[in-house]
Amino acid sequence: MGFFNKVVLLGNCTRxxxxxxxxxxxLAVAKFGLAVNRKQKDKEETMFIDIVAFGKLGEICGEYLTKGSPVLVEGRLSQNVWEQEGQKRSKHEVIAENIQLVSSRRDKGGDYSSGSDGGFSSGGSGSSDDFSEDDIPF
Structure with missing residues (x-):
């Protein structure tokens, strides 16, 4: 039986x-936060999700993304587990495989993409599978 791990999020960069x-x-490693809203009848719920991008995709994120940028992120869910003061800790984050800048209604131009389709992707080089979590500099 095969397993499927795919995440697609649309939100705004929080930092x-x-x-x-x-x-x-x-090997570049970019980290940023993404705020994703979900509306339910009379209330709105906001989730804050950590995103990690590797290699060329990480470099492009650092160059073009800023706080407040609307972004579509495709990737996979990952869980980091560590021990702190004798207690096991864990944290989920999304490892980005493709990121597209989304124009806001106020932004009539300014296509900052590196691809012809308005997005940029990791292209398989610099995969997070090539090294361990201990290699990440933060």
Whole structure:
């Protein structure tokens, strides 16, 4: 039986991407937050999700994304587990595989994409599977 792990989110960046490089590997790792809204009848719920992008995609995120940017993120869900002060901790985040900038209603132009379809993708190079979580510089 095969398993399927795919996440598609549309939201706004909550902070500018933080881009660092894996020591000795020249591999960019970008982290940023995404706010995603969900409306239910009379109330609105906002979720804050951590996004991680590797390689060229991470570099592009650092160059073009800013706080408040509307973005469509496609990727997979990942869980980090660690121990802190003797207690097991865990955190979910989305590993981005494709990111598209979405024009806001106020923005009539300014296509900041690197691809002809208005998006940019990791292209398979610099995959997070090539190294362990200990290699990530933050």
């Amino acid at each position: 500018n991407p933080e881009v660092r490089y894996v020591p000795g590997r020249d």
